[in-house]
Amino acid sequence: MTSWAAAPTPAQTSKPPKPLLCTYCGTDDDNNFAVISRHRTSNGTTVWLRCSCGALQARAISRAGSQIVASGHR
Numbered sequence: 096m097t098s099w100a101a102a103p104t105p106a107q108t109s110k111p112p113k114p115l116l117c118t119y120c121g122t123d124d125d126n127n128f129a130v131i132s133r134h135r136t137s138n139g140t141t142v143w144l145r146c147s148c149g150a151l152q153a154r155a156i157s158r159a160g161s162q163i164v165a166s167g168h169r
């Protein structure tokens with residue numbers, strides 16, 4: 096038992112910056128997106144979302160996580 100082992104974990108400074116969810120308005124907040132539709136695929140789920148700025152976006156959601164597969168602005 097050593098006292099240093101019980102010290103709180105230092106904050107991670109090497110964490111990569113949060114990716115932008117919308118390249119049009121630059122938001123990184125999921126709360127800015129409204130789900131338009133959801134489709135099941137063989138790999139998981141594809142979800143279409145609309146950003147509060149009006150941009151459309153498709154995300155493929157699988158067990159590995161979610162990935163932006165398409166985005167566009169009308």
Ligand SMILES: [Zn+2]
Pocket residue numbers: 117118119120121122146147148149150
């Ligand atoms: Zn946006």
